[in-house]
Amino acid sequence: MDFHQLWTIVSTPDNVPIVLLLFLVPFYTWYGMRQAFANDRLIAELEANPEMAKTHHRKTQPYKTGWAKEVHVWPYLLRIEFLAAIIVTVILMVWSITLNAPLEEPSNPTLTMNPSKAPWYFLGLQEMLVYFDPWMAGVVMPSLIIVGLMVIPYIDTNPLGNGYYTYKQRKFSILTFIFGFIVLWVSMIVIGTLIRGPGWMWFWPGTTWDHNRLIFEVNRDLPDIFGITTRVPKIIFGAIVVGLYLVAAGIGIHKLITKTAFNRRIYARMSVLQYVVMQTFLIIMLALPVKILARLMFRIKYIWVTPWFNI
Amino acid sequence: MADTNGQPEKPVDTGSPAAGNGSGNGPGNGSSAVAKVLADAKAVRARATEELKETIKAPEKTDVWKSILRVKHDETPRSRALGVLSNVFLHLHPAKINRDAVAYKYTWGMGGMTFYVYITLVFTGTLLMFYYHPSKIIAFRDILYLESDVPFGKLLRNMHRWGAHLMVIMVELHMFRVFLTGSYKKPREFNWVVGVLLLVLTLLLSFTGYLLPDDQLGFWAVTVGTNMARATPLLGHAGPFGPQLGMTPFNDVRFGLLGGSIVDSNALLRAYIWHCVAIPILASAFMVVHFWRVRKDGGISGPAPMMLEREIKDVRKI
Numbered sequence: 001m002d003f004h005q006l007w008t009i010v011s012t013p014d015n016v017p018i019v020l021l022l023f024l025v026p027f028y029t030w031y032g033m034r035q036a037f038a039n040d041r042l043i044a045e046l047e048a049n050p051e052m053a054k055t056h057h058r059k060t061q062p063y064k065t066g067w068a069k070e071v072h073v074w075p076y077l078l079r080i081e082f083l084a085a086i087i088v089t090v091i092l093m094v095w096s097i098t099l100n101a102p103l104e105e106p107s108n109p110t111l112t113m114n115p116s117k118a119p120w121y122f123l124g125l126q127e128m129l130v131y132f133d134p135w136m137a138g139v140v141m142p143s144l145i146i147v148g149l150m151v152i153p154y155i156d157t158n159p160l161g162n163g164y165y166t167y168k169q170r171k172f173s174i175l176t177f178i179f180g181f182i183v184l185w186v187s188m189i190v191i192g193t194l195i196r197g198p199g200w201m202w203f204w205p206g207t208t209w210d211h212n213r214l215i216f217e218v219n220r221d222l223p224d225i226f227g228i229t230t231r232v233p234k235i236i237f238g239a240i241v242v243g244l245y246l247v248a249a250g251i252g253i254h255k256l257i258t259k260t261a262f263n264r265r266i267y268a269r270m271s272v273l274q275y276v277v278m279q280t281f282l283i284i285m286l287a288l289p290v291k292i293l294a295r296l297m298f299r300i301k302y303i304w305v306t307p308w309f310n311i
Numbered sequence: 312m313a314d315t316n317g318q319p320e321k322p323v324d325t326g327s328p329a330a331g332n333g334s335g336n337g338p339g340n341g342s343s344a345v346a347k348v349l350a351d352a353k354a355v356r357a358r359a360t361e362e363l364k365e366t367i368k369a370p371e372k373t374d375v376w377k378s379i380l381r382v383k384h385d386e387t388p389r390s391r392a393l394g395v396l397s398n399v400f401l402h403l404h405p406a407k408i409n410r411d412a413v414a415y416k417y418t419w420g421m422g423g424m425t426f427y428v429y430i431t432l433v434f435t436g437t438l439l440m441f442y443y444h445p446s447k448i449i450a451f452r453d454i455l456y457l458e459s460d461v462p463f464g465k466l467l468r469n470m471h472r473w474g475a476h477l478m479v480i481m482v483e484l485h486m487f488r489v490f491l492t493g494s495y496k497k498p499r500e501f502n503w504v505v506g507v508l509l510l511v512l513t514l515l516l517s518f519t520g521y522l523l524p525d526d527q528l529g530f531w532a533v534t535v536g537t538n539m540a541r542a543t544p545l546l547g548h549a550g551p552f553g554p555q556l557g558m559t560p561f562n563d564v565r566f567g568l569l570g571g572s573i574v575d576s577n578a579l580l581r582a583y584i585w586h587c588v589a590i591p592i593l594a595s596a597f598m599v600v601h602f603w604r605v606r607k608d609g610g611i612s613g614p615a616p617m618m619l620e621r622e623i624k625d626v627r628k629i
Contacts, residue, residue: 017476032491058616061411070407096469106451107530116531135550138539153500161493163615309551
């Protein structure tokens with residue numbers, strides 16, 4: 001156990017936000033889900049008792065008849081905002097006094113940094129480079145993430161859970177988002193920051209970053225495993241495998257979104273366009289963990305090899 | 312000043328409007344004229360003192376005060392509402408909000424704090440611009456100078472750096488909260504789209520700023536980042552179908568981003584302009600839209616009364 005190495009990584013000034021993220025993301029996930037479960041319990045009560053549903057004010061927040069429904073922004077909101085501003089200022093000040101922003105040597109194109117890392121918020125994308133070519137990891141995937149986030153409101157036809165925390169009423173969308181945000185985005189950032197060392201090799205926390213370490217990994221292309229060596233059959237074979245993945249993932253996702261009676265009800269509200277867009281983005285999103293598993297378990301480099309692009 | 316302060320009560324009567332009569336200009340003999348001028352001066356001084364005292368005692372009654380604040384500030388609900396509505400900095404707020412909507416538990420306060428950190432960044436960033444030249448060699452020296460010679464320069468840079476990181480974290484958590492509460496649902500769909508754009512602009516702001524110290528860290532981070540651009544399908548010289556469309560390192564999208572084929576002085580200048588001018592303007596514009604839409608879409612989304620499954624109205628199918 002090399003604690004010195006561990007400390008060097010964790011205390012690198014630009015890694016501090018990740019350490020912060022390691023605490024903040026689980027905390028807020030817990031904080032939000034706790035309210036979701038509290039609300040779910042109340043929902044179950046209201047579902048079971050129609051009389052109560054008519055009279056209850058349908059929130060877990062305390063309520064008494066006679067209380068004003070609304071409060072003045074001044075002072076009840078503005079004082080909170082003022083307090084928040086002060087607290088943020090204090091945090092930022094203390095952080096800035098105690099920790100210096102990094103400044104390395106002057107830029108030198110002839111001296112490559114190893115590992116040379118992007119800013120932490122892009123490390124998820126850089127980590128993706130292990131599994132995909134740059135055009136996919138650096139351009140197509142980020143664009144699809146952005147567009148995919150934008151279309152969320154237009155493909156989510158579930159009218160429940162609008163303006164309150166809930167898990168029960170939105171299981172599929174909550175789980176999908178948590179999968180995308182925490183499993184694929186935050187954890188890949190954490191891996192890229194804390195675990196990837198020289199040569200972008202995997203160093204478990206506590207092991208020494210050995211700049212001379214060599215890993216003999218023979219990653220093979222899928223067509224080669226099947227003994228396909230010439231160009232045209234490779235293209236056709238890859239296209240078939242990718243096509244099979246698309247179909248299989250599509251069927252799997254379809255099964256998932258029509259699993260329960262409630263899910264089927266939401267599914268029935270979707271237009272064809274909404275369904276197609278949702279399938280497209282979910283299939284592509286799922287391709288990332290599938291490719292990661294294919295690499296880690298079967299040492300597969302590319303699935304579809306063509307002269308123009310490889311996937 | 313001293314003697315007028317000694318007799319505060321006496322000139323109350325002369326302080327009344329009658330005192331300003333301006334008479335006594337007529338010719339007379341010398342000594343009485345001087346005495347009269349002196350008496351007048353004393354009266355004017357007494358009156359001025361009185362007016363000053365009134366002003367200090369009740370500044371809210373002066374015309375200047377009224378012209379700035381326009382409304383009375385007393386303990387009436389009307390005044391409390393007007394205090395928010397008639398203030399340019401506060402008018403994005405409604406006068407009243409749902410009593411549950413002020414709960415930190417629900418909002419996490421991340422959106423507002425993001426905006427506050429953005430303001431902090433604009434402030435510290437503007438100060439940093441006074442000490443920074445976006446050109447090779449000088450840029451790095453400016454940072455050294457800033458850290459060692461400029462008063463509070465190090466603090467300024469640290470605050471800008473950590474503020475930027477904080478903003479990225481807060482934006483992501485804000486988005487997480489908005490998703491968990493389903494706040495992107497009708498009628499707030501479009502505001503979510505604007506929010507995603509703001510997330511992208513936040514990341515771009517942070518990324519363009521990374522290069523500006525012109526040290527190894529920023530240089531290689533931006534090199535790694537922009538190397539992705541050369542792999543852009545169709546538009547990058549190393550991307551799928553790029554070479555077939557005539558892309559070279561000297562005409563592809565990466566060349567456009569860097570102003571050259573390597574990260575050099577042009578890239579530094581471009582990063583600087585994107586970072587300090589173009590993206591802040593864009594981001595500010597989208598923020599205006601974002602906040603405006605929060606209000607127009609009916610204010611903060613909740614905590615809303617829960618809807619039950621049996622209350623879903625089935626949509627008409629075509």
